[in-house]
Amino acid sequence: MSSLYETELSLSVDSATSFRYEMAALAHPTAATAAVRFTGTMRTSTRSFPRLIAAHAAQGRHRWQIGGESGDGRTAFIVPPDTEFSAEFGHLHLRTFSVTTEVIEHVLRALLGDEPRRIQFSGLNKRAGNPRLVAETLRFLEATALADGKVAASPLMRSQLMHQAVASLVTAFPLIDADETDQRRPTARAVRRAVAFMEENVGNPISIGDIAVAAGTSVRALQSAFHKAYEIPPSTxxxxxxxxxxxxxxxxxxxxxxxxxxxxxxxxxxxxGRFAQLYAAMYGEHPSHTLRR
Structure with a gap:
């Protein structure tokens, strides 16, 4: 666990005879996701993590203290980087996602269409808007990236899942001031730049945020312009x-x-199955029929 979270963790177990531990993890230089299961009662603490960590206790008992905050792990929570952390838990199934500040800043630049202000890490859990979104994202990461080796082996899938996870954090927790909005309106040229970027990189692990950056505008503004030009969002x-x-x-x-x-x-x-439905809607036949020709 210390190597996964890149910090020294202090661990103590109430009863070694009843303690069991297993973990599934997928690590990347800038992000990692894991699902950890414990039996027995355990305590852990660290002076800080180098990355931001989002976590949710899917099962079991979990109480945490993060800086001056405390709470119950049954609600998804965030551990900011460089913040003291301690927790006590028992018979736990914990899902986590960790990510560097640089990746978060990249997503925020895409959302805002400009260099964002300093990320706000204080009081995040008290002011969370939709922690259930993060809990659902962590569940999805376990069901895909950690359960399917082919998903984990695909650079495109790994990148899409990472961007999805970061976007859910930005949406669910107040990482920036509420008045941090994009004022620029995208032009038809920006839409053309977005289309060209997608066509040139369709096989690469790009996100909607990357497309907005290439177009020189924000995700929200690009979506509005795309609806006006094509009557569909850029993701479609x-x-x-x-x-x-x-x-x-x-x-x-x-x-x-x-x-x-x-x-x-x-x-x-x-x-x-979902791919087959989308494929049939575009080409009028199941992809297996195309393959057999």
């Missing part, structure tokens, strides 16, 4: 480009040399 446009890429790959593949699931995964679709 990107998804259609990726389905088109999967279509070309399925048509070119020899039967037996590829599967629909493998192709879907390469193009960023973790759920084959």
């Amino acid at each position: 446009y990107l998804r259609r480009l990726r389905i088109e890429g999967a279509h070309h790959e399925l048509r070119a593949a020899h039967p037996g040399s590829a599967t629909v699931r493998d192709v879907a995964m390469r193009w960023g679709f973790a759920h084959t």
